[in-house]
Amino acid sequence: MALRMIVANYWGASPGYTEVSGKSIHWPGLSGNPPPNRPRCGFTGDDPVCDVIEVMPTYQIALMCLIGVIFFGFIIFFIVYRRLTWERDLRNMSWRVTFADVTFLSARADSFKLSMLDVGTMATMETDDDECKHSFTRVGLYQLLEYKGLA
Known part of the structure; x- marks a missing residue:
């Protein structure tokens, strides 16, 4: 059977609680302190602290788009170049025997x-x-x- 005892008194009219002398509360977690009275982002999640969204600067987005366009441009250039050289060699007709x-x-x-x-x-x-x-x-x-x- 679990032993139950009074370790603190809470009165709704005054903030917080008052500890009973000689008794202590074992709070879970590493700090051993009681949890905060208010969650980090508020009860509805609309606290401005949580609204901070880290967005990359515009120049970084533009630079990544430019690198992507250049990369795909090289791929398309390579494919077109290979196709043109293949057709040129085919039109050469040196492989035909008369x-x-x-x-x-x-x-x-x-x-x-x-x-x-x-x-x-x-x-x-x-x-x-x-x-x-x-x-x-x-x-x-x-x-x-x-x-x-x-x-």
């Missing part, structure tokens, strides 16, 4: 494997038998590097 530059090999009996290329075996749909037809094409050579002599 028909006149290709040398076709002759279909000799001893070089059949070099001169003809099997591009696939496909079953014919017109016939009902299980025969397969081969489709061959001619093989051509293209010399990629040209020798330009010492001149």
Whole structure:
């Protein structure tokens, strides 16, 4: 059973309380003092102390916006630059091979494997038998590097 005893007297007509001699109150918290009579921001939260909102100065906001715009500008510039160089290299057409530059090999009996290329075996749909037809094409050579002599 908890021991109850009177440690202070509170009278509503006078502020605060009066302690009973020889007794003390154990207040929770680190200070050991009683809580304040009024909360920090007031009972309704409208105390001017709590209205302080720390806002960044206008120049800091403008500077951060400017840095963001510059950053995204660099990204857009990089993407556009890469696209333009890619299209320029594509229009260069140095990768295309003209028909006149290709040398076709002759279909000799001893070089059949070099001169003809099997591009696939496909079953014919017109016939009902299980025969397969081969489709061959001619093989051509293209010399990629040209020798330009010492001149």
